[in-house]
Amino acid sequence: MVEGNLGALVEGAGGFVEVVLGDFVLPSFINNLP
Structure with missing residues (x-):
């Protein structure tokens, strides 16, 4: 059960x-790429 x-x-x-x-980490990471 446990x-x-x-x-x-x-x-x-x-x-x-x-x-x-x-939804959050990857888009923000991609947007911060030069």
């Missing part, structure tokens, strides 16, 4: 990180 919940939490956090990187 392992399943931890796996779901990690997957959810991974998806959140991917969304944040894709």
